[in-house]
Amino acid sequence: MATAHLSTRVRHLGLLVRKGRMGNEALWGYLLIAPMLIGFTVFFLIALIASFVLSFTSWDVISTPQWIGMDNYVRLFRDDEFVTALRNTIAITVPNVILRMIFSLALALALNSDIRFRSFYRMLFFMPVLTMPVAIGTIWKWLYDPAFGPINGFLARIGLPRPEWLSNPNTAVVAVIIVLLWSGVGYDMIIFLAGLQAIPAEYYEAAQLDGASGWRRFRDITLPLLTPTTFFLIIIAIISSLQVFDLVYVMTRVGNANKLPTIVYYVYDEGFRNFRMGYAITVAWALLFIIFVFTLLQFRLQRRWVHYG
Amino acid sequence: MNTHKLRQRLGRIGLHVVLCTVGMLFLLPFVWSVSTSLKPLADLFEVTPRLIPSQVRWENYSDVFDILPFGRFYLNSVFVTAMRTVGQVFIASLAAFSFSQLRFPGRDIIFFALLTGLMVPDQVLIIPRYIIMRNLGWLDTYQGLIIPLLFSSFGTFLLRQFFLGIPKDYHEAAKLEGANPLQIYWQIYVPLARPALAAFGFLTLLWSWNEFLWALIMTNRTDMQVLSVGIALFQGQYFTNNAILLAAANLATFPLLILFLFFQRQLVQGIALSGLK
Numbered sequence: 345m346a347t348a349h350l351s352t353r354v355r356h357l358g359l360l361v362r363k364g365r366m367g368n369e370a371l372w373g374y375l376l377i378a379p380m381l382i383g384f385t386v387f388f389l390i391a392l393i394a395s396f397v398l399s400f401t402s403w404d405v406i407s408t409p410q411w412i413g414m415d416n417y418v419r420l421f422r423d424d425e426f427v428t429a430l431r432n433t434i435a436i437t438v439p440n441v442i443l444r445m446i447f448s449l450a451l452a453l454a455l456n457s458d459i460r461f462r463s464f465y466r467m468l469f470f471m472p473v474l475t476m477p478v479a480i481g482t483i484w485k486w487l488y489d490p491a492f493g494p495i496n497g498f499l500a501r502i503g504l505p506r507p508e509w510l511s512n513p514n515t516a517v518v519a520v521i522i523v524l525l526w527s528g529v530g531y532d533m534i535i536f537l538a539g540l541q542a543i544p545a546e547y548y549e550a551a552q553l554d555g556a557s558g559w560r561r562f563r564d565i566t567l568p569l570l571t572p573t574t575f576f577l578i579i580i581a582i583i584s585s586l587q588v589f590d591l592v593y594v595m596t597r598v599g600n601a602n603k604l605p606t607i608v609y610y611v612y613d614e615g616f617r618n619f620r621m622g623y624a625i626t627v628a629w630a631l632l633f634i635i636f637v638f639t640l641l642q643f644r645l646q647r648r649w650v651h652y653g
Numbered sequence: 654m655n656t657h658k659l660r661q662r663l664g665r666i667g668l669h670v671v672l673c674t675v676g677m678l679f680l681l682p683f684v685w686s687v688s689t690s691l692k693p694l695a696d697l698f699e700v701t702p703r704l705i706p707s708q709v710r711w712e713n714y715s716d717v718f719d720i721l722p723f724g725r726f727y728l729n730s731v732f733v734t735a736m737r738t739v740g741q742v743f744i745a746s747l748a749a750f751s752f753s754q755l756r757f758p759g760r761d762i763i764f765f766a767l768l769t770g771l772m773v774p775d776q777v778l779i780i781p782r783y784i785i786m787r788n789l790g791w792l793d794t795y796q797g798l799i800i801p802l803l804f805s806s807f808g809t810f811l812l813r814q815f816f817l818g819i820p821k822d823y824h825e826a827a828k829l830e831g832a833n834p835l836q837i838y839w840q841i842y843v844p845l846a847r848p849a850l851a852a853f854g855f856l857t858l859l860w861s862w863n864e865f866l867w868a869l870i871m872t873n874r875t876d877m878q879v880l881s882v883g884i885a886l887f888q889g890q891y892f893t894n895n896a897i898l899l900a901a902a903n904l905a906t907f908p909l910l911i912l913f914l915f916f917q918r919q920l921v922q923g924i925a926l927s928g929l930k
Binding site (some may be wrong): 451461487492494531624636 | 665669675679682689697700744747750755757758760767777778779780781784785801804806835863868869870880882883884886892899901902909917920924
């Protein structure tokens, strides 16, 4: 049906357009990529080069940038605030990525069957993915409120201490990881589900005939065949957790001080609050470098555990 | 045989119990947010807070609009999101069509260069982009909020993959009939790629509505701010009443949540699509 409809459309097109050889294909090719290419050149290529050059300068936005060579990069290593931001970011990223994989795979496995209310459950776990991070931070900040929040209200009722969640860096890390899991697990679950559905049913049938137990089937079929999906999700999860900003901006800032500054928060703070643009850009390059190292490491390790069938 | 069935049924019930419990935990923050947003101020200072408000105060929602130009934030968010979504889908699909269907010198090198855009985090580019906007005089403008974010390497990559999967026959036939590439794109490839375009469009819409950092540094004037910035900046400053603050957060979230519940399938497909290479 659709095909027939399309071929009439094609013929119809032919009637509309003057007969003749197709115009210069190459010219059309450039013309159609032109909008993308212009935008990419200005907002990516030129911005990237400018970013690189500015990382060697000291600049307060108003006066002309001063060339200071490697000073910004040297400063990174002696800057306690940067080290704190880096430590916070890693402390968020590592547990978040690991727990995210475990929980989202567990949910995907639970929903990858013919149980009733599947799409209802899927919707429940997926809702936080759709929610604005700023709103998520706002809601959870209230849930974590030390005096009047429901979390501490519950803890008090069962006789546990009431932590000052967001004003202490140690508990704030835990609090932020919980929120990241709540808001991120649904996304990975969807991709794991797609991965699970791509595993041919015959594999399981054959294993069942051989008398393999449920656990064996999971370990020998499901897990290995899911490794490419897991690999992809780990990379995405690492990159996105290394870039956490909105949540700590909303949840852990008191006045102009942040109890849990992350690297991106530090970039923002240095650039747009202290107007040290050159140094802020250098911090961003450090983030790029860290992302690069993590990703490269993953690709290196991939050979050991990712199974391409 | 019978015990096997019984065990299966018990397992199923157990699974429902676990899923229901976890589901409740996922839902609770939303429920609490709605309940708080309807509480009178006095309810917020209970040491053991209760879920049900002592009385329902709908005025918290209208108060949001009295305290802040919230209607304006809304319009800004809707406009900026609509423009970014349409723009991104259009620009990326045009490029994707060209990269996948037309031949021209340097095509693959240009495409590869474009892919480097996937690897560099925005934070490295955000300050130079800000400077470009400042030099153009585009701070606190819609152009400034929209234009720098119209060019998606990811979208180009995703849609190119999809276009490559469309049989060449259509293209060849249209070419023989003398249609030019723009017509082939618009009248054949766009209709055929509608599911992929919709999926990418939904992802863009979601990202754009929720976007925060760029909008934060681009806007100073209250009347140019979008919802995410409005809610973040005015916490503790104007919203001293948390019930009203959460009403604002709910107002920013729920329309999109409801919209996406209707289009759940497309969105889920889009996400699954973006995960497959």
